[in-house]
Amino acid sequence: MSVLSLSSVTLSLAGNAGQVDILHGITLDVAQGETLGLVGPSGSGKSSLLMLMGGLEQATTGQVTALGSELTTMTEDQLARFRRDNMGVVFQSFHLIPTMTAVENVATPLELAGVGDAFTRARAELEAVGLGHRADHYPAQMSGGEQQRVALARASAPRPKILLADEPTGNLDEANGAAIVDLLFDLRDRHGATLILVTHSNALAQRCDRVIRLRDGRIDSEQAGAAR
Numbered sequence: 001m002s003v004l005s006l007s008s009v010t011l012s013l014a015g016n017a018g019q020v021d022i023l024h025g026i027t028l029d030v031a032q033g034e035t036l037g038l039v040g041p042s043g044s045g046k047s048s049l050l051m052l053m054g055g056l057e058q059a060t061t062g063q064v065t066a067l068g069s070e071l072t073t074m075t076e077d078q079l080a081r082f083r084r085d086n087m088g089v090v091f092q093s094f095h096l097i098p099t100m101t102a103v104e105n106v107a108t109p110l111e112l113a114g115v116g117d118a119f120t121r122a123r124a125e126l127e128a129v130g131l132g133h134r135a136d137h138y139p140a141q142m143s144g145g146e147q148q149r150v151a152l153a154r155a156s157a158p159r160p161k162i163l164l165a166d167e168p169t170g171n172l173d174e175a176n177g178a179a180i181v182d183l184l185f186d187l188r189d190r191h192g193a194t195l196i197l198v199t200h201s202n203a204l205a206q207r208c209d210r211v212i213r214l215r216d217g218r219i220d221s222e223q224a225g226a227a228r
Helices: 046-053 076-086 102-112 118-128 144-156 174-191
Strands: 002-015 018-031 035-039 061-066 087-090 162-166 194-198 210-215 218-224
Touching: 002 046, 002 194, 018 046, 018 194, 018 218, 035 046, 046 061, 046 162, 046 194, 076 087, 087 144, 102 118, 102 144, 118 144, 118 174, 144 174, 162 174, 174 194
Parallel strands: 035 194, 035 210, 087 162, 162 194
Antiparallel strands: 002 018, 002 061, 210 218
């Protein structure tokens, strides 16, 4: 069953020199529970495609459907509620709230969703990523790898059906990057989420069920990754 579907999607944005065409006629289906890797050279449109999938960018033309809901017809408020209820997003930059502790950062989306035991679940998620002992520390007191673990815990705590990751290891050294990758796939397995990730790492891409290569805003090729 398809949980995410794009049909003839284009994306154009206004730039200083006029309109910039970023994505051209993307048609793609992602199955429930699938792990999809998006690869390609810088500027090929990988991150823009991921943002469209998450409703963080609006398609110029075409249709984006997630979990049976058409994202392209939603308002910003509707999209925000849809993401809150169905999606987790992990960025290359950690985007933690600096004035909140780790547990407060993880609990915030749960509280917004009306979860009664938000802090209990937040602490459990931090334990799951090996940071139970850092629950009451602020982002500035943690390393980059630790901050990305908190970001992962925050994305996974609401049990999202779709988990989107944009270069989640891009700001980390090799050892921390490998640990984050293992955690991502563990979260997929524990919660049964569909995982879509943008990466420059061929090794990471090959851990996915399927790999889409983009070039100049178009799908250049598609191949099977490693079996689970």
